[in-house]
Amino acid sequence: MRTGAWISLIVSVFIVGGAGSAAWAVRSEVPKQLTGAPMLAISDDSRSKGSKTLKDIIFETQKLVVMIETENGTQGSGFLYNEQGDLITNAHVVAGAQDVKIKTADARELEGEVIGISTETDVAVVRVPGLAGLEPLELVRDQKAEVGDDVLAVGSPLGFQNTVTTGIISGLGRSFEIEPYKYSDLYQISAPIAPGNSGGPLVDQASGAVLGINSAGIEQGSIGFSIPIVNIIEMAEEWSKQPMAELPALSFTDDSDLMPEKASMEEYAEYLVTHFYDSLNNADYVYAYSLLGGNWKEGTSYEKFREGYIPTRNVVIDDMIVKTSGTDEATVTAIISVDERVDGKYVLSKYQVTYRVGYENDILKLLSGKGKVIG
Structure with a gap:
């Protein structure tokens, strides 16, 4: 399902x-390495000890x-x-x-x-x-x-x-x-x-x-x-x-008249990309990486993943366009603003990133992605 x-x-x-x-x-x-899109990175000692x-x-x-x-x-x-x-x-x-x-x-x-x-x-x-x-x-x-x-x-x-x-x-x-x-x-x-x-x-x-x-x-x-x-x-x-010796019988009526419409592929794809960046902005690299498809993770390591994105402090999605290919796949193009460190100073850069979103073993994933600097 x-x-x-x-x-x-x-x-x-x-x-x-x-x-x-x-x-x-x-x-x-287990996270490895994501390339082609900037992300938030926070050093291990950034948390308060108090x-x-x-x-x-x-x-x-x-x-x-x-x-x-x-x-x-x-x-x-x-x-x-x-x-x-x-x-x-x-x-x-x-x-x-x-x-x-x-x-x-x-x-x-x-x-x-x-x-x-x-x-x-x-x-x-x-x-x-x-x-x-x-x-x-x-x-x-x-x-x-x-x-x-x-x-x-x-x-x-x-x-x-x-x-x-x-x-x-x-x-x-x-x-x-x-x-x-x-x-x-x-x-x-x-x-x-x-x-x-x-x-x-x-x-x-x-x-x-x-x-x-x-x-x-x-x-x-x-x-x-x-x-x-x-x-x-x-x-x-x-x-x-004292656990129950026998559980009471409980069920809910599966009545289609009581059910709202399912979310569309566009909504799921937009949610996945937004959720991906939210996870990165919370420094949850393990979970963010789990949203990627298996082919994207091959031949990479967590060390390179973390090292590559330490200069990035924050990512904001400015605009997003979703185009579907049937009911099982979509292409998401987003414009993102990135606060990143360059030559020892933080500067604001803009990127265009494109993701292919689809199902892998019945689980929605970011199957591939690429990005380019636009400003």
Whole structure:
């Protein structure tokens, strides 16, 4: 399955990453070398040794956020919350499944088992023995967020693993119902979330602690909803102490009348190129490199990759044009502004870059690319 349906269960609010969502995923791979396009590079000693920077928090959070996939094609996110290897996620991500596949940020594929799931609240716990012993994410257990707090939403929208979006808490106490679940006392957030974000953590930008579980979004506009972690932590911990002997039967109606249109190849290609540069601007070279096709990586090394782009400080996409070749391939041409160091000084240069985007083993990749200086 290359692109799946995005389920919308009420007029304006939809569950993200639920049953029938996209099953294809981007895999993390060992980085080698990318040529032909400038990228951001940050030296290893650029991080503050004192208080955590935003990039520190993103990096530490991403390592403990996973992609969850079920046999029926459902794909969502989850995060490690205790040292037993237990993940918190949304119930609709794992509904109807007991054994699930886990993909970690460092490209491991592990087995997980659903040990607890609610029939009323959209929460579940998945046990992953391969993650036992790791230090989990910190949770905000004793207080709630306030309107205006800066937050991060981490997950796998559209199958792009470990995507980070930023925003604020824009509302409190939101409630609605999407059968079979009742959502109440939710955080409304301005961080946009999409199919695949479900079950991922809502993180406090100041501390890196988990505030909530990203669970639903508005089809029109960048509005999402998260369940406060303080509302469900006792339930999750009870399942961890005493796993359910038998899971309740849960499913979602696969009704085409409730599904919005699939994203087009143009939208996927534009998203992939934009996401590629966002990853580079966050200095996430391993993940950015995983977006490239296999033929592009041959005969290169990570050392050359890093060395080649240290002079580049930031990349901004000024313009982008996407032309498709059928439903499986597209050509993306972009004009980018690059802040790069030349002869010891930073100068602003412009490049035209062209990428061929298509599927490789049913996973959308940047198959090839080239660039030239235009100013």
